[in-house]
Amino acid sequence: MxxxxxxxxxxxxxxxxxxxxxxxxxxxxxxxxxxxxxCLVNSMHITSSVFxxxxxxxxxxxxxxxxxxxxxxxPINQYLHNDTGEDNADAHLxxxxxxxxxxxxxxxxxxxxxxxxxxxxxxxxGCRNKKVLIKVIGE
Amino acid sequence: MxxxxxxxxxxxxxxxxxxxxxxxxxxxxxxxxxxxxxCLVNSMHITSSVFxxxxxxxxxxxxxxxxxxxxxxxPINQYLHNDTGEDNADAHLxxxxxxxxxxxxxxxxxxxxxxxxxxxxxxxxGCRNKKVLIKVIGE
Amino acid sequence: MxxxxxxxxxxxxxxxxxxxxxxxxxxxxxxxxxxxxxCLVNSMHITSSVFxxxxxxxxxxxxxxxxxxxxxxxPINQYLHNDTGEDNADAHLxxxxxxxxxxxxxxxxxxxxxxxxxxxxxxxxGCRNKKVLIKVIGE
Numbered sequence: 001m002x003x004x005x006x007x008x009x010x011x012x013x014x015x016x017x018x019x020x021x022x023x024x025x026x027x028x029x030x031x032x033x034x035x036x037x038x039c040l041v042n043s044m045h046i047t048s049s050v051f052x053x054x055x056x057x058x059x060x061x062x063x064x065x066x067x068x069x070x071x072x073x074x075p076i077n078q079y080l081h082n083d084t085g086e087d088n089a090d091a092h093l094x095x096x097x098x099x100x101x102x103x104x105x106x107x108x109x110x111x112x113x114x115x116x117x118x119x120x121x122x123x124x125x126g127c128r129n130k131k132v133l134i135k136v137i138g139e
Numbered sequence: 140m141x142x143x144x145x146x147x148x149x150x151x152x153x154x155x156x157x158x159x160x161x162x163x164x165x166x167x168x169x170x171x172x173x174x175x176x177x178c179l180v181n182s183m184h185i186t187s188s189v190f191x192x193x194x195x196x197x198x199x200x201x202x203x204x205x206x207x208x209x210x211x212x213x214p215i216n217q218y219l220h221n222d223t224g225e226d227n228a229d230a231h232l233x234x235x236x237x238x239x240x241x242x243x244x245x246x247x248x249x250x251x252x253x254x255x256x257x258x259x260x261x262x263x264x265g266c267r268n269k270k271v272l273i274k275v276i277g278e
Numbered sequence: 279m280x281x282x283x284x285x286x287x288x289x290x291x292x293x294x295x296x297x298x299x300x301x302x303x304x305x306x307x308x309x310x311x312x313x314x315x316x317c318l319v320n321s322m323h324i325t326s327s328v329f330x331x332x333x334x335x336x337x338x339x340x341x342x343x344x345x346x347x348x349x350x351x352x353p354i355n356q357y358l359h360n361d362t363g364e365d366n367a368d369a370h371l372x373x374x375x376x377x378x379x380x381x382x383x384x385x386x387x388x389x390x391x392x393x394x395x396x397x398x399x400x401x402x403x404g405c406r407n408k409k410v411l412i413k414v415i416g417e
Contacts, residue, residue, distance in 0.1 A: 001140055001314075001315075001416065001417050003314045003315070003416070003417070005314075005383060005385050005390065036140075036142040036276070037140075037142070038177075038179060038276060038316075040316060040381055040383055042381075042382075042383070043392075044391065044392025044395065045392050045393075045394070045395075046330065046331045046332050046392075046394050046395060051235065051239070052185065052239050053185045053231055053234070053235070054185050054220075054231060056220055056223065058218070058219030058220040058221075058222055058223060058228075059219070059220035059228060059231055061219050062218045062219050062220050062228055062231075062232070063232070063235075066210065070209070070348070071344065079336070079337075079340045080336030080339050081332075081334055081336045081337035081340050082336075083336055084334065089337060089340050092331055092332055092337055092340075093340070093341070093344055095331070096329065096331070096341075096375055096376055096377070097235055097236060097375060098235055099235070099238065099239075099377065100329070100330050100377075100380060101380065101381060102239065102240065103179055103181075103240060103242050103381055104181075105144060105179055105181070105272055105274040107144050107274070112144065112272060112274070114182075114183025114184050114185075114269075114270060114272075115183075115184075116184070116185050117183065117184075117185060131392060133383055133390060133392075135316065135383040135385070135390070137314070137315060137316060137416065138140065138142070138276065139140050139142070140279055175279075175281045175283075175415070176279075176281070176415060177316075177318060177413065177415060190374065190378070191324065191378050192324045192370055192373070192374070193324050193359075193370060195359055195362065197357070197358030197359045197360075197361055197367075198357075198358070198359035198367060198370055200358050201358050201359050201367050201370075201371070202371070202374075205371055209348070236374055236375060237374055238374070238377065238378075241378065241379065242318055242320075242379060242381055243320075244283060244318055244320070244411055244413040246283050246413070251283065251411060251413070252322065253321075253322025253323050253324075253409060253411075254322075254323075255323070255324050256322065256323075256324060276415075277281070277415065278279050278281070
């Protein structure tokens, strides 16, 4: 079994930001020389997500509006978590809807994707360094 | 390490449809001859899901009602994504709640399931061909 | 390839309960002697979840309030599933938001976690025995 583990660091300028990381992940898959296996991609933080969806800017704004509606940031004092001095309880909730991780099949040395699948880092409490882990295992 | 990769194609007659694919996946696990490992099952499209829940028709209708409430299809112009000419922004959102993929343990050559676990393909924008990927790795 | 499969049983005193299972999972990873690989942790039941988030009691109460708002338990007759004699349709829905499983990287023999990541069993229909599966594969 071969394996490779890599970490990407993100520091977004805004609290909410979706970043397309597909080509970063694909490069790591090539580097691993794994031709048959799987690739795990996960946020290492609990106020952000890794997920697969569409690379379309209108949809990304729809995600922001929709998540803000399902788990509003304000008023901050609606969440007990924010009594600890944080103001990011909403980001912990948003991340549950969008997910922590994705597992992608590697077939013939490539991410085995449908026509529109792209991997995103979803930041819901940005403006600081946060990391994503990529682990490839296989042969 | 052994591996096998298969694809299933679905073309539902309705926009919303949940399809039980457990026996299809179990057949592929048998075919793989993997006795200890994991099985990844994922939608290859970004307006549908693969998830594990109950094979109960009332609950399936509850899922439809609930998802329609959390991410309504209409009015179509409430979503920026639909300005591209699509009308399926809601399906991109519904899929985030229900998830893209599941990873199932294979123990003694079988899907290692609790008493009620069944695997479903969840279609939220159907009436066209869409694919599911199944990848088994292990020994 | 090495692998190990273990099961944990939970019987919560309340219908809703979040249980930190990080140290249980870490022990199984040590026992497996896998130094590079992955660890799958999943609920074997369809009214509970395994997920990764923060070990902060205020946030856990926020999760309960938030999930109850998105998928209310009462009135019971709002769900067709409950016509079968069950009263747990809401738990089937809550579990979709929180997820069935997590896949965690193992690097140098340890769960490869960010600073705050902790694994939780999320019970939404408790007061009875339910199981979690842990499967480690790797080398």
